[in-house]
Amino acid sequence: MNIRVLVVVALLGNVGSGVAQSVSPTLTFEVATIKPQTGELFQSRRSLSPDRFTEPDTTLRELVEYAYELTPLQVLGGPDWMATRRFAIDAKATGTPTRVEMRLLVRALLASRFNLQVHTEKREMAVYLLERVRAGGPLGPLLRPTPSRECAAAVGRADAAGEPDTPPPCGIIRASPVSVTAKGVTISQFARNIRDLGGMTGVDRIVLDRTNLTGAYDIAEMSYRPVETSRLTGGDNDPGFFAALREQLGLKLTSSRASVDVLVVDSVTEPTPD
Numbered sequence: 105m106n107i108r109v110l111v112v113v114a115l116l117g118n119v120g121s122g123v124a125q126s127v128s129p130t131l132t133f134e135v136a137t138i139k140p141q142t143g144e145l146f147q148s149r150r151s152l153s154p155d156r157f158t159e160p161d162t163t164l165r166e167l168v169e170y171a172y173e174l175t176p177l178q179v180l181g182g183p184d185w186m187a188t189r190r191f192a193i194d195a196k197a198t199g200t201p202t203r204v205e206m207r208l209l210v211r212a213l214l215a216s217r218f219n220l221q222v223h224t225e226k227r228e229m230a231v232y233l234l235e236r237v238r239a240g241g242p243l244g245p246l247l248r249p250t251p252s253r254e255c256a257a258a259v260g261r262a263d264a265a266g267e268p269d270t271p272p273p274c275g276i277i278r279a280s281p282v283s284v285t286a287k288g289v290t291i292s293q294f295a296r297n298i299r300d301l302g303g304m305t306g307v308d309r310i311v312l313d314r315t316n317l318t319g320a321y322d323i324a325e326m327s328y329r330p331v332e333t334s335r336l337t338g339g340d341n342d343p344g345f346f347a348a349l350r351e352q353l354g355l356k357l358t359s360s361r362a363s364v365d366v367l368v369v370d371s372v373t374e375p376t377p378d
Contacts, residue, residue: 131205132212133157136195137378154200157210159193164218164372167193171210172222172367175299177229177310182369189374217375227366232307232357233314234295237350244354250274250320255288274320277301281330282342286323291315291355294323298357304330305345307357310364315355326352 141161159167164186168179197209214220236243255274272278274288277297281304286294295313298305305328328348329341342348349355 131208132216133195133209134198136193136213136217138213138217138375139192139378141190141192155197157193157195157197157206159191161190162193163187163190164214164220167191167210167214168220168222168367168369171207171214173207174365174367175296175310177299178364178366180227180366180368182372185374186369186372191375219371219373221370221372222367223370225366225368226363228361228363230309231360231362231364232298232309232311233360233362234291234298234311235314235356235358236317237354237356242354244350244352246324246326247353247355248322248324250288250322255320277323283325283327284323285325286321288320288322290320291317294321304332306331307345309359311357312362312364323353 143161165176165179165182168174168186169176172179193213195209195213197206201209272285272287277284277286277289277294279285279297279301284301292313295311295315298307298311299309301307326348327342328345329343331344343351346357349357
């Protein structure tokens with residue numbers, strides 16, 4: 105079977121940073137529609153045009169993960185339908201919100217239309233620490249600092265991810281189950297996205313950045329062998345994901361335990377039809 109490219113948007117801030125932010129009562133979409141998605145399930149990608157938030161096929165749990173900038177392992181509780189019932193979202197904001205403001209707008213939408221009520225807690229759980237193979241030593245051949253002039257403008261949007269054979273826009277991680285390419289992303293952003301890079305990496309924990317690397321970096325197509333090669337074509341001769349990190353990026357994943365921010369769903373209801 106052919107490999108379907110999965111575009112992963114690099115997030116902003118540290119893991120769980122979105123949890124602490126409050127929603128301004130005046131920060132709401134100008135207009136928003138939420139409709140049940142009952143058609144055939146398809147691979148969709150989030151579209152963030154300057155004044156719109158559009159998700160043609162998503163679940164409430166995925167919306168919560170986006171709005172609060174968390175991984176799936178950090179969202180706890182709530183009814184089963186949060187992860188199974190699908191919705192089509194189309195919302196328009198006033199003006200041109202920033203990425204942070206767009207997440208806050210989605211939070212406000214979830215509170216008003218789904219009556220979502222949540223609280224935060226700290227939970228100790230198994231994690232991976234993303235570290236440098238050689239502290240203070242050279243990085244891997246495929247990981248290089250992004251020249252400041254190349255990403256001086258605004259970072260790319262998910263709906264402007266470009267063609268698969270071209271470099272992604274600044275601020276975007278493009279991934280398939282056998283490769284990762286990125287342009288102008290921080291290592292903390294990369295760490296936060298590792299858990300969901302195609303689902304074939306063998307990484308089953310939250311990843312915390314402990315590299316102390318600052319600034320933006322490019323990843324020049326790191327290639328790796330997926331965990332279940334029988335389900336895919338390609339990557340057979342490449343190293344596994346953990347080895348690829350070491351050999352190609354000069355980074356490593358170390359098993360550990362840490363206190364992590366989690367979001368607990370207290371109550372939620374299905375939205376009223378538009």
